[in-house]
Amino acid sequence: MTRQLSQYVNRDLSWIEFNRRVLEEAQDSSNPLLERAKFLAIVTSNLDEFTSVRVAGIQDQMKAGLTKIDYTGYSPAGLWKRLMKRTQMMVAEQYRTYRDVLRGLAKEGIIIRTYEELNPGQQESLEDYYNDIVFPVLTPMAFDQSRPFPLVHTKELYLAVLLRKDGHSHEEEPYFAIVQVPSILPRCVKVPGRGNSKKLEYVLLEDIIERHMDTLFYGYKPFSVCPFRVTRNADLTLNEEGAEDLLEEIEKELRKRRWGLPVRLEFAKGMNEYALAVLQEELEIGENVVPIEGPLDLSFLMKFAGSIPGRDNLRYPPMEPVYPREFEQAEDMFEVLRQRDVLLYHPYESFEAVNDFVQQAASDPDVLAIKMTLYRVSGQSTLVRALAKAAEEGKQVTVVVELKARFDEERNIAWARQLEKAGCHVVYGLVGLKTHAKILLVVRRETNYLRRYVHVGTGNYNGNTAKLYTDVGLFTSHPVIGADASALFNEMTGYSAPYEWRAFAVAPSGLRSRLYELIDRESEHARQGRPAHLIAKMNSLSDQGMIDKLYEASQAGVKIELIVRGVCCLRPGVPGRSENIRVISIVDRFLEHSRIIYVSNGGQEEVYLSSADWMTRNLTRRIELMCPVFDNSLRKIMINILQLNLRDNVKARELQSGGGYIRVHNELTPFRSQFEAKDTPEWKGYV
Known part of the structure; x- marks a missing residue:
């Protein structure tokens, strides 16, 4: 029977189509090779998040016995089957594309080799690298009757190792252990070139560890080593009503995330059946077990592509954001905004204008207050430092920090504590609501009255992503927008009766x-x-x-x-x-x-x-x-x-x-x- 087409496309199936469009960019031969490698990394990162949140949610519904059909015509079980089929097809296509990109890079003299393909001199250099750098940070973790199954962190790469004790027969049950491939070390290790060759040669870290596995198990012989990777349920379940300290509640949930139920098990194709059975039993995962024909976790290609020296012909032409010309010659940004509104279009125009605006406000003696929302902040944030400086100089600084920005919770907690230490009023939004609005308000004393300056944006106040995302931001001193901005912050930080918005929705x-x-x-x-x-x-x-x-x-x-x-x-x-x-x-x-x-x-x-x-x-x-x-x-x-x-x-x-x-x-x-x-x-x- 033909399935009747719903009026709506299913959200999760539509997301699969989106990630396929990303994969198409990796397949597009008109894109530079290193950029194609980056798109492959993005496909993996996207699929990881989708699995840990959306697929995990569907799995939870199935376990709860829910059979209700959603508005697009799918039950949880029906959608699960469709997603599994489509994601497996996508992963197979992704790895075909990976091999094609590797062939292209090899023609350009950039080669990822297996350990066996290295010559004796190259292998000898890697012996030193392993002994000096890798071996000291490895921790073999055995699993037997006296030792429980080790914690397997989500989205980290591990090696499953089967061993026999010296002198034991092949009929005896093997010993089982796992070794984490340390993410603190580069996944792609550069090896010395061959003679006068200008080719750049690399080998994967897990290959080096596998080659030297016997150094970790004295008196035992490894006979099967296979990479695997687990993706866990990453959704936070917060009791905001009962949490006296939201920071502590989120930190507690972040620790739980490491123990979230496994949603997916990836392993290298050809894994020993006994090792796979142990993993499935101990991780309690029967479905979404995915054999991979190639290196697990292609997200390493993002750093790899960025680490290749030179080779500009394999990248997009460089693009340097221009400083907005409205502010270019201005010493006082407030004076410009008294005359006119200014629109910024990132990444073509520089986010430094936003940083400069906050820094000027922080040091201006006539600025009385700065209020701002922060959702995802970059690692070394100029804005955070400027806000801290403003608070230390006695200005009223209020920051609405969204701690629940998924996968940025830990970073946001760190910045929240830093701002509180500097004397900022840090507010964690309203119970049950994420604060996703992007707005900045500066209140300044001018002659006989106060003037409000506002920045409203479509993107996060993040200087790093502002170079990678297209976003627009509006600077204005329009009094109606200023009044609405003040009312919005009052709603977010205090009690406020319903407000008649004049500009905002x-x-x-x-x-x-x-x-x-x-x-x-x-x-x-x-x-x-x-x-x-x-x-x-x-x-x-x-x-x-x-x-x-x-x-x-x-x-x-x-x-x-x-x-x-x-x-x-x-x-x-x-x-x-x-x-x-x-x-x-x-x-x-x-x-x-x-x-x-x-x-x-x-x-x-x-x-x-x-x-x-x-x-x-x-x-x-x-x-x-x-x-x-x-x-x-x-x-x-x-x-x-x-x-x-x-x-x-x-x-x-x-x-x-x-x-x-x-x-x-x-x-x-x-x-x-x-x-x-x-x-x-x-x-x-x-x-």
Whole structure:
């Protein structure tokens, strides 16, 4: 019986399609070889997170006996089977691509060899490396009747070792042990070249350890050594209501994460059956056991590709962000913002402007207060140091730190403690809600009154990711936006009655209804015969209510263009429902991360930037922010950015009604939006 097509694409299956688009970039021979290697690493990292969160959640539902069909038509068990099939197909394709990339790199003189392929001189040099560097940090961990099965950390690489005692027969049950491949050491070890050869040769760390395994088990003979890797359930279960100290509660849950239930076991193809049986029994994992034909955990390729000296021909051309010209000649950024609003487009424009703004505010004697949200902060954050300095100089500094930013919890705890030590007021948001809004407020004394300066962004205040993600940020001293910013911080840090927002729309209380109003207004324009157009750019679209509202608008005649990088549960192009909707996804050098909404509004165009994707969690379980762009020239810039994306016919893929994606092909001149944004000033109106 043919399965009836649901009105919606399943979220998790849509994510698989997204990761396939990333894999396609690794397969694209027009991309430089080392960049293709990086895309392979991203595929692995993406799949790790997907497995530890989404697949783990489905597994929990199955264990709880849930059989309810979701709004896309899948039960947990049915979805599990579909995901297992698709992810296994993707992994097989990933490793075929890996071998193809290795062949290409070998032609360029960059070779990852097996230990056996090394000549005696190279092997001798690795003997010294093993004895001096590797051996001292290895810890063999035996498992037998007197010693329990060791803790296997999530996503770490291990070697399963089977041994026989000297003189024992082959019929006796073997001894079992594991050895962790230390992640503190480089996974790819450079070996001396052969003679005068200019080739760069490497060998994997696990190969070196396997070759010297007998040094770890004196009196025993290893006869089977095989890599394996476990992925555990990584979702935190917080009791925020009962937690007197949220920091301590999260630290406790982070420790539990190391013991989360195993969700996936990966092992090198050909593993000894006895060793595999021991792992499955002790880890209590029967399904999602994945044999790998190649090195486990290809995420090592990210560091490997970055460590190759020279070889610029194997990388994207360098791109140095430019300092925003509005601030370039200005000694006082506040003076600039009193005259006009400023829009930044990262990574083409430098995040240093944001750092400089906070540093100027920290040292300005007329600045009375700085308030800011922090979601994911970079390792050496200029912003954190500037906030600490401001607090030490007596300014009122309030920082809303989101401790529950998944996989960044430990880093955020460290920064929170550092800020508290410096005298900042650190607030951990509201119970049950993640603080995902990106906003910075500076209150400054000027003549006889106070003026508010605001920065609102689509991306995290993270200088590292600002070089890798496309995001927009708005600097403004508009009094209405300033008043809303103050009210938002009051809501996040204290008690506040419902506020009548004049510019902002804020989740969870009002963002959904505001988006509905914008869409309904376009629908009414269409019904009255006026031009009606909506363009929305985001990372993910999965909320059923938002999708239904877009379907209604399409049926009313609104032209809808969606730029959705990742998950999209909407089916475009369905006659009678969504024939007026087009959805594209762009996967390229930079991670498309900005959230921008445009509505034509009968000729009175409006543009908004937002922190929120159109997912249920963003609209109902997070503090999110949508901010209008009032300045007409900046609105045009934002529209230019959207039009750049919509013109892409090189890296854009278009979503089909069946849920798959195809590359955009047309007769127009090839147009690669990210490279056009880099190479031309068109998007900012500098013509």
